[in-house]
Amino acid sequence: MTLTDKPLFRFGVVADPQYAAIPPHVGMNRYYANSLQKLSDAIDVFNGEDLAFVVTLGDIIDRSFKSFDDILPVYERLKAPSRFLLGNHDFSVSAERLDSVVGRLGLEDSYYDFKVGSYRFIALNGNEVSLFAPGEGDAHRALAASHLAVLKAEGAVNAQTWNGALSDTQFAWLEVTLRAAKAAGEMVIILNHYPIYPPNEHNLWDFARVLELIEKYDNIPAYFCGHNHAGNFGEHGGCGFVTFKGMVDTPDENTFAIVDVYAGRLEIRGFGREESRTLVK
Helix, strand or coil, X not given: CCCCCCCCXXXXXXXXXXXXXXXXXXXXCECHHHHHHHHHHHHHHHCCCCCCCEEECCCCECCCCCHHHHHHHHHCCCCCCEEECCCHHHHCCCHXXXXXXXXXXXXXXXXXXXXXXXXXXXXXXXXXXXCCCCCCCCHHHHHHHHHHHHHHHHCCCXXXXXXXXXXXXXHHHHHHHHHHHHHCCCEEEEECCCCCCCCCCCCCCCHHHHHHHHCCCCCCCEEEECCCCCCEEEEECCEEEEECCCCCECCCCCXXXXXXXXXXXXXXXXXXXXXXXXXXX
């Protein structure tokens, strides 16, 4: 594919602001309250560019439903549309508020897809089968407990209570959406809070089946995620797996990115602690 100098479009990426009006956890390098200023500074940069949208890859808050009241107004300064994904900390709210998280973020569904030009973006919800997002008595919470027990028995590195998985229904939807995108001649970028590659303790519980599905398609140049605040990167089957660094980390050094989408490649421009990369497809 011929490379061009003019991007088809560009979009912004933020991972893990994890805001809360609480003191920092210095031992974990988490400065929760500082994310308001960091996000505002990132938006200043985003507003200086012509962006199709800005996506936050989950963990908008660290805890407490009222934290949304502080951080969501900051996003209102964005000139570009804002897209949200759900992270594990977004469900660190009281039990009676669990069902309100999706709506509070302005989402109609917890997983969805949208199109920009010839690109299909697929936003997954890796919290659907977990010990924290489904309410008490929800079948997905019981399924999560059994799923985690199996992973622990296997000694899986990602057998962690703060990870989750896709439901079978969501996975079937992913299959159908990927098949339709391929038939339509669309390129696909998958977005999720949880990594699936390289192997890591932060990975989605059912990373293997998602990775196997992605391997079947040659039109997926990238899988973008957060959750692992240190960041990560790997290439597998022609797809670049980018874990963006957590904004909540460090007292004042920021991290976010702008992705320039060209015919044949993605140029990730990292700001602050985020690395710049080129993904060729």
